[in-house]
Amino acid sequence: MWKLNLLFLIGVVTLQEGLGDMQEHAVCQAPKRKDAHPLYCDQYYLCLPSAPLMKTCLSDTLYDEKRQTCLSKRRTKCTPGKILSTDAKKNLFGSCKRVICSYSGYSFQPESIDPLLCSHIHFLRYGYLNEKGLHLVSPDVNQTAKELVEMKKGHPHLKLMVTLQPIWKMSYEKLAAVKELRDFFLKSAAKVVREMQFDGLIIIWWLPHWKGNLYSELLKQTMIFLQAEAHASNLPRLLLSHHVGARRYLSYNHYNIATLHPHIDYTVIMASNMAGGWHSVIGHHSLLSEVGDVIDIWISKGYPRDKLVIGIPTFGRSFKLKDVSQTNLGAPAAGHGKLILPGVALYGAPPFTRICQLLSTGKATVVHSTVAAAPYLYYKDFWLGYEDADSVFYKTRYVIDRNLGGIYINDLENDDFAGQYCGLGVFPLLSSALDACRM
Structure with a gap:
């Protein structure tokens, strides 16, 4: 193994x-x-x-x-007959600088999240901004945001972050190039974040302009604005984060890495979509060797280690095998995988809960790949790469050993949040990461 x-x-x-x-x-x-x-x-x-x-x-x-x-303690009780030890640890996240949890609010309410499990929550399903104002993705997201704020009470370590995407006549490229549009967007975004009682803003611009000069300028001007807004309001500065792709060509060609770090609090490298059914050969979507190469590129260009946060997916990526006798990484693929069995259906990017359901049938063959540092499985012409509790533990220790800025669990709702499917308790992937943090 x-x-x-x-x-x-x-x-x-x-x-x-x-x-x-x-x-x-x-x-x-x-x-x-x-x-x-x-x-x-x-x-x-x-x-x-x-x-x-x-x-x-x-x-x-x-x-x-x-x-x-x-x-x-408000969520569980000491088992009768047991006592408390005197060795309780004070550092919430041990050796991990950040344990960031992605959350959209589709599958469960914030009350199901223990606030001691995450250092940050990235709320990715809220709204869009254009010249006409804020457009919520659904009527219920305001209530979800309020419940997140309520959950945070008494837990000052927890930071709530939100993304507000520019749309229609606005785009990140236009915001970077046109001062009037940028000023309007940033003023509107800061107002929304303050009214939500959140702690910061997330920029998600997946394919910035070639060589990334506009991207660097956008982050720079955003940080300048947030500093001025904090001074004017006499409030703590809003945090600024961004998500970037975990591919070598993106790192070389789309981000002017050397200029970014003064203008950002931390960078999330989304190491979860490096392979999929759009490719002609089988690959693992969170291949650790390629993640390591991307980390090396960022560090070699002067980006601080302690600002690099590495994404760990809680979903798999499937392929259809072109030849069922060839199941290894690099084998020929014929698009996205699809598998329907009694009581379980998997296709595209299934959540960990569905993967556990498939594993419980005993039908799939599981392989623990030393190359990917993660498992994959196959059954007939269906092939699926995924993370399990062991691989999440290992990758979290990898982040710690490299003295990086933390991990990003992508996302909470794909994990077995109720402990119903995997037999490993609640949030088994997040819990495994926390075990690694607290070694």
Whole structure:
């Protein structure tokens, strides 16, 4: 398995405290990823291949045995007969500088999100701006935004970010080139973000002008405006983030990387669409080797490591195999994959919950790719690359080891948010990332 080198190294460094308890009360006996501590309700074990590794929840959180993750005390209770340890950790996200969660509000309400699970929430489904004002994507998004703000109360670490796309007569290219349009957009956007009681703005311009000069200018002028707005309003400056594509040619040709970092708080590299059914050969959509190349390009051009946030998808990418006897990476493909079985249908980019449903049937063959540092599966002519709890753990440790700016979970609603499908508790992919952060 591609993850074993790292996990064996981690597994042998087990904590001495509690080993006697572990021996007296056997843990990690059945196949599982985590197990509760037999005595302490704020501790648990990671069931690593070599030996269980004891972990401690953060202060004000307890380990929820049913949902297999640490949750705030208002969301879970100490199991009768157990006590609190005295080793509660204070750093919410351990070695991770940021744990950013993408959220759209389609699948569940904000009350289902424990505010201690994320450092930032990127709310990507709100509205558009043009010369006539704000256009909401649906009538319910204002209520969702209010519930996010309510959820944040008492948790000052949590930053709420929103994207407001320019449309019609406006475009990012026009905003960068025409001062009058840019001033109108930025003034309108800042007003909306303040009224929402959010903390910042996200720029998502997927294919900036060749060589990225207009893009650099847009970010520069946006930051200048936000600084002036903060001074005039006597309020903290709104944060500014942006999403960029994770391809080598984009990094070289579409972003003037050396000029960006003074004008941005952090950059999210969207490492989740590097392959798909639009390609003629099979590829993994979050190939770690290519992500590493993109990171190297940004760093070589002077971009600060601690501002680079790496996306980790909670969805898969499917292909139709051209030849069912060739299933490896690089095999010929015949478009997007589609698979319909009793009780489960997968096509395009299925969420992790659907992938778990397929895995539970036992029909698919699973391969753990050392090249992708992630698994893929195939069944007949259907091929699917995806992330699981182990690959998310590994990639999060990779981000930490490279001293980067954090991870971006893309997105919460594709994860098993209710713990219904995967048998790994609530938010198993996000929880695995947090386990890696808190090693």
